Each structure stands twice: as C-alpha cells, then as structure tokens.
Amino acid sequence: MVQEKAFPVSWEQFHRDARALTWRLAGAGPFEAIVCITRGGLVPAAVVSRELEIRLIETVCVASYHDYKTQGTTEVLKPISEQVRHLGGAGGKGVLIVDDLVDTGKTAAIVREMLPDAHFATVYAKPKGRPLVDTFVTEVSQDTWIYFPWDLGLSFQPPISGAPS
Numbered sequence: 001m002v003q004e005k006a007f008p009v010s011w012e013q014f015h016r017d018a019r020a021l022t023w024r025l026a027g028a029g030p031f032e033a034i035v036c037i038t039r040g041g042l043v044p045a046a047v048v049s050r051e052l053e054i055r056l057i058e059t060v061c062v063a064s065y066h067d068y069k070t071q072g073t074t075e076v077l078k079p080i081s082e083q084v085r086h087l088g089g090a091g092g093k094g095v096l097i098v099d100d101l102v103d104t105g106k107t108a109a110i111v112r113e114m115l116p117d118a119h120f121a122t123v124y125a126k127p128k129g130r131p132l133v134d135t136f137v138t139e140v141s142q143d144t145w146i147y148f149p150w151d152l153g154l155s156f157q158p159p160i161s162g163a164p165s
C-alpha cells in the first residue's frame, strides 16, 4: 500500500503513549511475564515493565519489513523460551505480549498463535491489524506511516507551502 500520510513520533510522545498503554493495561492483569516482539517492542516493553514492575522479560524475534516500508516474508528468528511458554498453562494466560504497532496484523497473528491466551498490547494500531490486539493507545489510518524516534534524525524541513526558493 502507498503510505500517503506521515505520523512522526518524538521520544517524549512515545514515552507518554507507552505510559498511557500501561494505564490501560493496569486492570487487564496480573501479568507474570512480558514477551516483547523485537525489535520494535523493546522500547515500549521497557516502559511497561518498569511501570507494572514486571521483571521477567522474554523476546520473540520477528522480522517482516526487510526494506523500508516494504513487507517481505515474516521470519521468526527466535521463538519464545519454554520457560515462558509454560507459564500459567500452555496457552500463555498471564503473559503480556508487547509490540510498538500492529499494521497488517501478520506479525501479531504469528505470535498470537504461539500464545493464544496471552494479552496482546501495542502502542499504535492500524485498522487491518486492530482486531488482533487486545489493548492499544492510538489508531492511525492504514495509509499512514508511523515514524518512530529511533528511526529519525534532525534534518531540514521544507516549508509546508512548498519547496524553498
């Protein structure tokens, strides 16, 4: 899909939104562990784990967008450890899965299958992936590209009215 709109997020805004996610999750627990979907889930998982005082953190390593904005085959580079898979029964009850966003929902569908009873949380959601998420903070349209602070740098911005003369 052509991404027509841009949604740039600063570190401060991301921190605020990740905290807002934690407020929404407060009544959904208790959670014994967090499974963070790398790499995008690492930053919100750090904030959520701090706020909910969860110290058992596991990763599931999934790569889907190999080129900028272009989705390729979704690869699971590292699965969820047996220790965490067996918490609270085989389905993952009491486990919180965290990612930065859900877009098409492909990544979320793969990880959900690993732990069907876990609670799935993202900071941002696009309409296609939204049904796969239990808790999120902000929805953006499908044709919006979210620019995360760890992918950005300071650069010249042309005036909104057009290119500079």
Ligand SMILES: O=P(O)(O)OC[C@H]1O[C@H](OP(=O)(O)OP(=O)(O)O)[C@H](O)[C@@H]1O
Pocket: 037, 038, 039, 040, 041, 062, 063, 064, 065, 066, 071, 099, 100, 101, 102, 103, 104, 105, 106, 107, 108, 129
């Ligand atoms: O809903 P989807 O269409 O599957 O897209 C969402 C996923 O895409 C991004 O990860 P990416 O594969 O770019 O890897 P990264 O987290 O290492 O940046 C993002 O962090 C989500 O995990």
Ligand code: HPA
Pocket: 065, 101, 103, 144, 145, 146, 147, 148
């Ligand atoms: O909108 C997005 N922004 C950053 N990474 C992404 N991966 C899938 N969709 C997005």
Ligand SMILES: [Mg+2]
Pocket: 037, 038, 039, 040, 041, 062, 099, 107
């Ligand atoms: Mg990711």
